[in-house]
Amino acid sequence: MKVLLRAATIHNPHTAHHLQQHNILIENGSITYIGQEEQEADQIVDSEGLCVSVGWVDMHAYTGEPGLEYKEDLESLAAAAAAGGFTEVVCLPNTNPVVQTKGAINYIKSKSQHLPVTLLPAGAVTVDAQGKELTEMIDLHQAGAVAFSDGTHPLQGADVTLKALQYMQMFNGLLMNKPEHTRLTENGQMHEGEASTRLGMRGIPSLAEEVMVTRDLQLLSYTGGKLHFSLISTAAAIEAIRQAKAAGLQVTCDVASYQAAFTDESISAFDTAYKVAPPFRTTADAEAIKEGLRDGTIDVLVSAHNPQDTEAKKLEFDLAEFGIINLETAFAVAQSTLELPLEQLLEKFTTNPRRILGLAEPKIAVGEAANLTLFNPETRWAPRMDTTKSKSQNSPFYDQELRGKVIGIIHKGQLVLQQSF
Template identity: 50%
Template sequence: MDIVLNSVEIFDKRSPYHGKRKNVHIKNGVITSITSQKVKARQTVDAKGLKLSIGWFDVGAHFGDPGFEHKENLESGRSLAEKSGFTGVAVLPNTNPVVQSKNEVSYITSNNKNELIQLYALGAVSANTEGKELTEMIDLHHAGAVGFTDGFNPIWHTDILLKTLQYLQKFDGLLINRAEDRMLTMFGSMHEGTQSTLLGLKGMPGLAEEVMVQRDLRLLDYAGGRIHFSNISTAGSVDLIRKAKKKGLAVTCDVAVHQIAFSDKALEDYDTNFKVNPPFRENGDIKALIKGLKDGTIDLIVSSHCPQDEESKNLEFDLADFGIIGLQTFMSVIKGHYQDLSLEELIQGFTTRPREILGLPLPEIKVGSQADLTLFDPDKKWDYTLESNLSKSRNSPFLGKTLTGKSVGVFNNGKVYLDEGL
């Protein structure tokens, strides 16, 4: 590797070069110069109009491997992440078998030394993610698990959640929980409100999320530790977490990138590609999520990548599985639906903050640093079609649309991917 990115805009608040156009030389995986002078290299990329940030990082994608490789596997997931701008992905444990032993953690991470995309394992909190019996989380931690979660399954058992908060304090481990009271969402398939009534579908009330957020925060206050809420979706949840942060509790949270793109009115045609959990809420919730991102209540933006095959989606709406594939369209959704927030405000949520929360080293854009970088064009238009879709699955409401914003290259681990158009 011997590449110079000419006239690229550096996009990293922690860098003294932030907002400046420089020629960045990367050789053998290391940033060797950042200068305004001409640099000779084997490959020169005209990067005028492009931005360079530290590598994007996603928390909580589902690659389905092992067990559900027909939807996505580690190989296709890595390739997808690479071409979508991500250099690191923490994957959910909802596989078969579940990521609940050293062997499963090793299966996820063992090939990292040979790959551009680094995969990180999130270990299961409970055996088979059923919420009944704790896993050996210390062993999982020593094996390399970077966080602990039952993934799609909320930790419904109060004592299990309490003991997990206490247990993880032995090594400052992070508990990640999906806030949902499934007794309140049972048989539901969309947000409970006027729209669900009009469509004749069983609703999932925002209350189901908020009572779990409130429960978990009370337990966090009682037991100590750290908790992260994944995929929050309601104004009430944002308000509860904001107050808990002001109180000094060690709480963080994320929002799925698609959550702000649509309201529950998008479901009027019963298109199962809009069926997600948590469901698309009302406009008031969307405004609260935007405000939460702006004031720092919401720490991360995640892809919530959840591939589903045709047999899972091509059904009546109430029978179809939840989920959207979200990696490839990540930047486009931000560009198209987060206009109330600047990219400068948002990018911390998928570069520095996820690594800080997981306790991972932070890449830097400086001479002598290992290159862990994403090159992107926020204004690039592209057609998202079945032919250009990179996932093994196709469950996306954005298919068939012309989108704006795209990653065009990544550098990491001494390797590089550059879009063919460069």
């Protein structure tokens, strides 16, 4: 099959075609022509404002399969990812059972072979993600685990975190940890501040994140190795990571693309669509996130896609589960709220996650396999509940105008286009 991308602006700093507008021909999954001449093709993608970059990578998404398929299965996760422009997605291990065996790693890899999106399994750090006994991480690494995390269960024990950092150095592994002191966040519902006091809800203090960032950085300084913080949300945590990078530690971090879209003041209506962990924090924290993205302290933007079924969300605020779906809106929300130049934003979705995960970097060049995301950074649109690809519908962005629309992806020889572009 021949696919022609007509008059596409190329965003790929590692090639001579960067920021140039060309016709791109893809034949049987490979790029065979880049230039100004018209080419014959079986399918033509011709859209005003068409841009193309290498495929986007998401480092933080949850799937319900196995065990919780009613929230999300691997097929629906891949469909949502493709709709959001992602060609590769890291699946965190919090399934039932937990992803902690070679069989579980191989299950995800084999199930995704025919899908247009590559699903990259992360293995659990500890057995059943309970923070006590380390898993057989060498076996999981050899089976194909791209990183190690306990996902929704932040590592609490300093001894376990230290041992994990030491153990992973045997195979240059990556520890991903969400910094949260769970005793300080117990029963918390939203950011601890004036809004939580006014609403009478128990708060989640910034200190719960910051004390764990400080601890883990001290452990990293002692042991060496590679540490990635997932879902940073506070100004002080960002500053601590900035200083650690300046000191030469191998530390990276990500932030949810929606984290600066709202503040704790947005929860005045007790809408559970805004209940996320870490919570939406203050305007000062949101500004610190934007600055951390601009100066490179924050390496990666992630979807933090966390599907929850209706029964888990249509409850009183204090009883509802945390999380929103964001694979389909991650780019548009970032483009609409983060005030980041497009080239920097794309770097957070492409080059940086691949560098951190040790993945090969695709190129938009003749002879290369087509791993591409097609998008228009200026198109304005509003997500709709009735068109979401996810099995769950827990999003605060329905019917809100966003800027930046994904047109489709090309990966593994498959073209996936949105119905209207």
